[in-house]
Amino acid sequence: MEFSSKLLENAVLEMSNLPGIGKRTALRLVLHILKQPMQNTTAFTQAILDLKNNIKLCSSCHNISDHEVCEICTNPDRDHQTICVVEDIRDVMAIENTRTYKGIYHVLGGKISPIDGVGPSQLKITSLLEKVKQGTCKEIIFALSSTIEGDTTNFYIYKQLKGFDVETSTIARGIAIGDELEYADEVTLGRSLLHRIPFEKTLKSL
Amino acid sequence: MEFSSKLLENAVLEMSNLPGIGKRTALRLVLHILKQPMQNTTAFTQAILDLKNNIKLCSSCHNISDHEVCEICTNPDRDHQTICVVEDIRDVMAIENTRTYKGIYHVLGGKISPIDGVGPSQLKITSLLEKVKQGTCKEIIFALSSTIEGDTTNFYIYKQLKGFDVETSTIARGIAIGDELEYADEVTLGRSLLHRIPFEKTLKSL
CATH class of the missing domain: 3.40.1360.10 (Dna Topoisomerase Vi A Subunit; Chain: A, domain 2)
Known part of the structure; x- marks a missing residue:
């Protein structure tokens, strides 16, 4: 790809470092950013930097969290x-x-x-x-x-x-809700027969 | 989508503002960024901010450029x-x-x-x-x-x-190189017949 601008080339290269983003998609994203008002772009970059700088892992469950202990671990209702x-x-x-x-x-x-x-x-x-x-x-x-x-x-x-x-x-492993039996793989179908569930239990979860 | 972190939620929302990036893809990209070293992230955000702050449109051809007049317009060989x-x-x-x-x-x-x-x-x-x-x-x-x-x-x-x-x-509009005639649309095929090119000219471009 030929770039008329080093700044553009650099931004596209950085963008294409993201997983699943090729050079063409990166160019499309960067040109979109170029057309946006400056405050949108600073909001975007700031959100990413804030996340990187301030994110913590919950000291109890190691889930991502804004605080020392995450909202799930501190929730008394759980x-x-x-x-x-x-x-x-x-x-x-x-x-x-x-x-x-x-x-x-x-x-x-x-x-x-x-x-x-x-x-x-x-x-x-x-x-x-x-x-x-x-x-x-x-x-x-x-x-x-x-x-x-x-x-x-x-x-x-x-x-x-x-x-x-x-x-x-x-x-539980088994056939997904909405899936047809004939397309299920043998291991899953076999396991779902082996670990069959009393019908009364299934009725309750409806 | 439930987020355990406001910082994460904010970064994903900003990322999903990009065209063609849904919430799930945005989450995948943001989690990738989280795993990267800090210097990669600053390089990424800096490249975008540099582009936004310093990019110019060539005063002659309005192409994107790092300078007042772009490299193509200043190139004496063109x-x-x-x-x-x-x-x-x-x-x-x-x-x-x-x-x-x-x-x-x-x-x-x-x-x-x-x-x-x-x-x-x-x-x-x-x-x-x-x-x-x-x-x-x-x-x-x-x-x-x-x-x-x-x-x-x-x-x-x-x-x-x-x-x-x-x-x-x-x-020139016409059948793309490598395309089969039978799959071409009528307008394109019609035009490519109307604007046919002397065979000697085609030979030269091979």
């Missing part, structure tokens, strides 16, 4: 005895969007993945075990993605929890 | 007697990328479009006519997009140029 273990903060947002979960979270910051050089020590597992040792936690819900890495991480934590008085569960 | 009239700076970049055009440009900044409230006075037409009046220009090439608005703009300028000693031309 069930602090149930901890949902997730991979990253996007999972917290996904679960919060369902508006069905009233417990708290624990964000691991990743999954055990030797191929990517991520071992248990890089994840926030110790602080989870601490919470369990303190005896305030009754149930741990594993909500990691259903991959080899996710299952490994689940199993690792499960083994560490042995001997403690805490229930463990994983989120 | 043919200053041939002016290619385009809609915006992306068109300049597209033509420059072909590396076949050695003339200069004139960026109108849009097309005549009554439905969008854009009349001739909002476009940089007067300064184009000034150049022609000075008599330094031999040919005007219209390279606007092939729409009603583009054609209207071409025709408006063409009428203004009457009486001046200047040639006018439009870029």
Whole structure:
């Protein structure tokens, strides 16, 4: 791409460093920014810098937070005895969007993945075990993605929890609501048969 | 979307103001920025602010430029007697990328479009006519997009140029290189037959 301006070239290069943004899209975005009033642009850059400078990780659950302890962990209406273990903060947002979960979270910051050089020590597992040792936690819900890495991480934590008085569960795997059986993969369909649910229970959740 | 952080929410909202960036993509981009070292983020925001603060429009051709007059207009190797009239700076970049055009440009900044409230006075037409009046220009090439608005703009300028000693031309419309005839639209195919080119001329451009 030929640029008539070094300033433009530099802005496009920086923009195209974002994931999934190619040079052409970057150019389109930068030209859009150029057409905007200056105050919009400063609001945009300031929002990003403010986020970078002031964002904290909750000291309890490691979720992203504006404060030392996040809004979920400080909310007295939530069930602090149930901890949902997730991979990253996007999972917290996904679960919060369902508006069905009233417990708290624990964000691991990743999954055990030797191929990517991520071992248990890089994840926030110790602080989870601490919470369990303190005896305030009754149930741990594993909500990691259903991959080899996710299952490994689940199993690792499960083994560490042995001997403690805490229930463990994983989120249900099965056919998604609205999906047709014939298009489901065999593993999912097999698991959803194996872990079938009493019909009265299903009726209640309607 | 539920956000556990106002800072995050604000950054995602600002990011999703960019064209074609929805809330989910914005979140993905912002979380990517969060994971980057601080210097990458300042480089990103600084590049955008530098562009906004210091970019100029070339006083001659209205192309985007770091200087008062752009690099194309000041280049003595270019043919200053041939002016290619385009809609915006992306068109300049597209033509420059072909590396076949050695003339200069004139960026109108849009097309005549009554439905969008854009009349001739909002476009940089007067300064184009000034150049022609000075008599330094031999040919005007219209390279606007092939729409009603583009054609209207071409025709408006063409009428203004009457009486001046200047040639006018439009870029060739036809079947794109590599395209199959059967999939071409009728208007394009019809025009490409009407404006057929002597075979010797085609041979030369191979």
